[in-house]
Amino acid sequence: MIIYEFKVKGKDKQYRAINDAIRTSQFIQNKCLRQWMDVKGLSKYDLNKYCAVLAAEFPFADELNSMARQSAAERAWSAIARFYDKCKKKIKGKKGFPKFKKNCRSVEYKTSGWALSENRKAITFRDKKGIGTLKLKGTYDLNHYNIKQIKRVRLLRRADGYYAQFAVDVDIKVETQPTLQVVGIDLGLKYFIADSKGSVEPSPQFYRKSEKQLNRVNRKKSKKFSAERDIAKTRQSSNYYKARVRYARKHLRVSRQRKEYCKRVAHSVIQSNDLVAYEDLSVKNMVKNRHLAKSISDAGWSTFRQWLEYFGYKYGKVTVAVPPHNTSQNCSNCGKKVKKSLSTRTHVCPHCNYVEDRDINASINILRLGLSTVGHTGTYAWGDLPSWAVGASLLSNGESANQESPVL
Structure with missing residues (x-):
């Protein structure tokens, strides 16, 4: 479909x-x-x-x-x-x-x-x-x-x-030549993704960059809102509805920028690798953190994951969702746990003296977990059908359906 x-x-x-x-x-x-x-x-x-x-x-x-x-x-x-x-x-x-x-x-x-x-x-x-x-x-x-x-x-x-x-209703699978490459990717806020090969993709922060314009347009909309009309349950002025449309168009532009960015990065990752391992993040629970909710929503992790699964299905690549537990804390070199706060951006292992960027260290752990589940994709990891291909009906918001990958 x-x-x-x-x-x-x-x-x-x-x-x-x-x-x-x-x-x-x-x-x-x-x-x-x-x-x-x-x-x-x-x-x-x-x-x-x-x-x-x-x-x-x-x-x-x-x-x-x-x-x-x-x-x-x-x-x-x-x-x-x-x-x-x-x-x-x-x-x-x-x-x-x-x-x-x-x-x-x-x-x-x-x-x-x-x-x-x-x-x-x-x-x-x-x-x-x-x-x-x-x-x-x-x-x-x-x-x-x-x-x-x-x-x-x-x-x-x-x-x-x-x-x-x-x-x-059409089969969109495309045959491609194997690249003989595998990669694990870690989603973050400092970097949009960091992979196990040491490459990073900067976080564009589309909402943060447009926040001043959005706030300005929102203030203009609020000034045209009449509390008296609201109490009387009568229609607001035409200028209010025009301002509301302008505000909505600004948000729509940011949403489209984020979607196209996630689509481009996901396509590049899938085309360059035969297996992609990524974190099975529960974004719905993560945004409950009031200190990081705006940054997490601005990153667009769920959108990136949907496109990653879509392109993986289209080009016949393996996409594996692994549990994120301790992927940032464990050392990718010796396996020992090294506790660190979110502000600590460099992984320094006191057991084996291994030093690496925090996100790249996590991506190596993610790749190791992903490779350990290969051969069990029908049971423990993502396998047969991606979320966007489940059923022929569309969602009421116009986007494709969503389904979480089962956890290990």
Whole structure:
């Protein structure tokens, strides 16, 4: 499964119709979730049938394509299934009880309700929402694929406009010549990555560099916010919504910079090595540290990991996630534990007098752990399918699905 994204061009009337379709999809998703809460023992098939009941009861729901309604129900069931799965596995902490959607930004169609033009440069939506024909702006060419290979089409709203995403069922594996190289990489804040060969990649810190501009735009947005209108529950001024869009576009730019950087580095690492070992970091727990949360979020470790797994699957390379426990503390030369704080950036072993950069020492330990699991990738480390390739449906935020590698 591969996802192609195009920017769509249309008239204001069509954009309003897209917003209406998104709100309807959100309404159906929340209704299905409420139905699951009220009636015990419902299955995924029961929620799909409930969509027809909603269409008969609400005229605006009937205007949305039937398969788009089913996609909304599947989104609700996806959250329910994740909750059930965490309960069965007895994962510690919160199990992620499904929540009602407040700000949905996309609507997803399956194999009906839309049609591509003859040259594949425009798409027409045939339901009663009145979206009509939208031009597709992008460099990808859909003429290489059969229409039956397109399993899902999603309309997505972002701060800088509207986009169409196509989920194409195609095998993307590419045969490459072995490089006869292996590497372990350590993710950090001083360096974005440090590998076992001694090379380092600087941390770009896109958010830190744009923080002053973001704060300035945020202050301008706040000045246009009216507390009196908020108390009276009336709409804010048009200038406030324009300022909010400008603020969102700034954040979107930073997010895209980080994504492209992670993509470039991950592609370079995969192309240069046959096996890549990396830390199985729990970023969700690490950002709870209020002193490092901003820097960790700015680094984009999870994004880098997703692209690393994607390119590893595409080019037939082995990617192994290893537990990060003591990889920075243990000496890569003698194996003895040398305690050090985060501020200590140089590893100095008192047992064997080995001196090395802290991150490079950790990357060597990571590579050693990764090599010890090779041959067991189906059981203990990352093996068959990367996270982005699990299932044909897309997430509600427009990004690919995520799945953590099992720990040793």
